[in-house]
Amino acid sequence: MENKNTQVPAPAGGALGGARQRNPPTVEKYQKEISRAVINAVRATRSCVLFYGDIYHELEKLFQDGDVFRQVENALWESLDGFRLDGATVYKIYSDADESFNDVVVVDLGNRLTEEQVRVLKEVASLYGTDFYDRYGEADGVFYDAMPLYHRDRHEIYTTLHNLVRMWTGCGGEDI
8 A cells, every 4th residue: 555645755856846847958958057157156146045137147157159148048037946957956936026137046055945944935035025125223223114125225135035045054155
């Protein structure tokens, strides 16, 4: 009799967060270059929490042919959530409504994030989408209403995401 409540994942199963069994053909073909771009972005930021623009710029450096770059970049962006690259899993945890450069991704270098952790990261990252954002006044020690901020200026959210990923996976800082 087969036990359907097993905790062991099925063979060839995808990563958490809805990973695909296979990456799209263009991503498969250029997996080495894409992996290098993602790892270079992680190293440059010293964080496993990236804005998509960080990966975009690293990918752009690797391709001299603009047409190939656009083809690879489009395929990567379309399949960005939950796919595997040379032992890393990439999760899109926030999609910016106005600019894909501001999408936020987490690079899990060792399959250490659980579904619940990915859910928490998405919840925290959803704060980027708020229209108004309170600022903490260091001098006064109180919160102030702030004007709407460009979401990349919301450093508190990024720092929180980085610290959660570092706590859960150890990824971050000078050890990358």
